[in-house]
Amino acid sequence: MGVKERRERKKLETRDKILDAARELFIKQGYDGVSMRELAQMIEYSPTTIYLHFADKEQLFQELCRQDFARLAQVFQDAEMPTDCVERLMHIGRTYVEFGTRYPNHYRLMFMTPHPPGELNEGDCEVKGNPEVDAYAFLKLTVQQAMDAGCFRQELKDTDLISQTLWAAVHGVISLQIAKFHEIWVDFRPMEQRAALMLDVTLRGLLKEAK
Amino acid sequence: MGVKERRERKKLETRDKILDAARELFIKQGYDGVSMRELAQMIEYSPTTIYLHFADKEQLFQELCRQDFARLAQVFQDAEMPTDCVERLMHIGRTYVEFGTRYPNHYRLMFMTPHPPGELNEGDCEVKGNPEVDAYAFLKLTVQQAMDAGCFRQELKDTDLISQTLWAAVHGVISLQIAKFHEIWVDFRPMEQRAALMLDVTLRGLLKEAK
DNA sequence: GTCTGTAAATTAACGTCGTTAAGTTAACGA
DNA sequence: TCGTTAACTTAACGACGTTAATTTACAGAC
Numbered sequence: 001m002g003v004k005e006r007r008e009r010k011k012l013e014t015r016d017k018i019l020d021a022a023r024e025l026f027i028k029q030g031y032d033g034v035s036m037r038e039l040a041q042m043i044e045y046s047p048t049t050i051y052l053h054f055a056d057k058e059q060l061f062q063e064l065c066r067q068d069f070a071r072l073a074q075v076f077q078d079a080e081m082p083t084d085c086v087e088r089l090m091h092i093g094r095t096y097v098e099f100g101t102r103y104p105n106h107y108r109l110m111f112m113t114p115h116p117p118g119e120l121n122e123g124d125c126e127v128k129g130n131p132e133v134d135a136y137a138f139l140k141l142t143v144q145q146a147m148d149a150g151c152f153r154q155e156l157k158d159t160d161l162i163s164q165t166l167w168a169a170v171h172g173v174i175s176l177q178i179a180k181f182h183e184i185w186v187d188f189r190p191m192e193q194r195a196a197l198m199l200d201v202t203l204r205g206l207l208k209e210a211k
Numbered sequence: 212m213g214v215k216e217r218r219e220r221k222k223l224e225t226r227d228k229i230l231d232a233a234r235e236l237f238i239k240q241g242y243d244g245v246s247m248r249e250l251a252q253m254i255e256y257s258p259t260t261i262y263l264h265f266a267d268k269e270q271l272f273q274e275l276c277r278q279d280f281a282r283l284a285q286v287f288q289d290a291e292m293p294t295d296c297v298e299r300l301m302h303i304g305r306t307y308v309e310f311g312t313r314y315p316n317h318y319r320l321m322f323m324t325p326h327p328p329g330e331l332n333e334g335d336c337e338v339k340g341n342p343e344v345d346a347y348a349f350l351k352l353t354v355q356q357a358m359d360a361g362c363f364r365q366e367l368k369d370t371d372l373i374s375q376t377l378w379a380a381v382h383g384v385i386s387l388q389i390a391k392f393h394e395i396w397v398d399f400r401p402m403e404q405r406a407a408l409m410l411d412v413t414l415r416g417l418l419k420e421a422k
Numbered sequence: 423g424t425c426t427g428t429a430a431a432t433t434a435a436c437g438t439c440g441t442t443a444a445g446t447t448a449a450c451g452a
Numbered sequence: 453t454c455g456t457t458a459a460c461t462t463a464a465c466g467a468c469g470t471t472a473a474t475t476t477a478c479a480g481a482c
Binding site for chain 1 (some may be wrong): 272286289319323324326327345349352369371372373376377378379380381382383384386387389390391392393396397398400404405409411412413414415416417
């Protein structure tokens with residue numbers, strides 16, 4: 001009775017085909033720049049077919065970003081992490097910035113666009129808190145380790161708060177870059193300089209003593 | 212020959228009427244949530260009339276945000292500024308955060324949405340660099356003063372870079388709040404705590420010595 | 423008072439989009 | 453061979469931003 005399985009596999013194949021085409025268009029044109037019709041034409045299906053695999057446009061691209069950002073957490077895992085806890089935080093920050101800069105449309109949809117109160121998608125429960133796929137959890141873990149090693153100032157005890165501050169700091173650099181890059185009325189310094197100073201400054205402010 | 216003047220005034224009145232209605236809807240519903248038809252109905256004109264005063268939807272709401280953010284720079288001016296330079300930077304940061312939190316839709320359109328390479332609008336030339344209407348210029352000025360007073364570490368000499376880092380820091384807190392507030396998979400600390408720690412940390416990292 | 427030119431405003435439509443109801447095709451089990 | 457079900461398409465709905473063509477309102481000229 002391998003029929004159902006074959007069908008399921010076929011269905012998943014189609015789904016992946018949609019996702020792959022969506023990814024290609026999305027990277028080039030962003031969320032609003034991609035129409036369902038265009039996407040359908042690319043994979044040579046009718047637009048309706050997409051709705052057999054995804055509830056609507058937003059869910060499709062959310063799934064897309066979810067997959068690709070899982071790879072981010074993977075990168076954290078794979079990259080050999082420095083042993084020094086401060087270096088490690090720096091390394092995470094730089095990796096995050098690089099990822100956001102490489103995939104600005106992904107970044108925009110995931111972190112610069114408000115989404116409806118959204119019930120958790122399937123699979124989200126396993127994701128949350130698992131450092132292997134959840135980049136925030138990985139950051140928090142590293143912050144915890146740094147705190148255990150006594151790196152931070154004594155007053156600072158809330159690992160969530162610290163993690164969120166570090167996150168917001170690099171997020172500020174990336175998102176300002178994505179949204180305001182073209183702006184004329186401010187002489188923007190090169191992205192790398194801003195990212196470097198931001199990491200330097202925030203970590204200095206968090207640590208027990210200037211090195 | 213007061214005819215032309217009367218006509219012009221009338222036209223400006225209509226324009227302001229449009230802007231006022233747009234503001235009301237925009238605050239409640241955001242850019243995508245407001246349709247030109249709805250806006251037209253509110254002011255009891257036909258949708259086409261709007262296009263006699265504004266080139267398109269985006270330009271309308273850009274003008275709206277431009278006006279309202281000029282008020283932000285005004286607030287900086289009006290508020291009695293602390294004399295201590297660090298306190299002053301803190302004050303600016305807090306004011307900025309408060310403004311962004313109060314008008315999230317404004318903030319989103321202005322600082323979280325990429326706009327086409329955009330030629331400068333009329334009036335932008337006078338705005339740029341003028342601390343009375345340009346909030347960034349005001350920040351940069353204050354940074355310059357702090358630097359002149361010898362507050363910062365010696366290596367830090369680029370006022371633009373420092374300003375942009377401070378800006379990105381608070382921007383990170385605000386924009387993450389706006390975009391990710393509803394998210395379940397991270398236990399967000401209260402906005403105020405995050406903003407406070409961010410300001411504390413970045414300024415500590417910039418200043419010559421811990422106080 | 424009538425005519426004329428012009429600015430202000432409207433009607434009606436175009437083209438595009440996300441989405442869906444209804445209908446068609448194809449493949450399998452009985 | 454028939455009936456069931458999944459996969460897929462056709463055709464359309466309703467909303468949107470925008471525009472071409474048209475009408476209305478009104479100041480000045482005769």
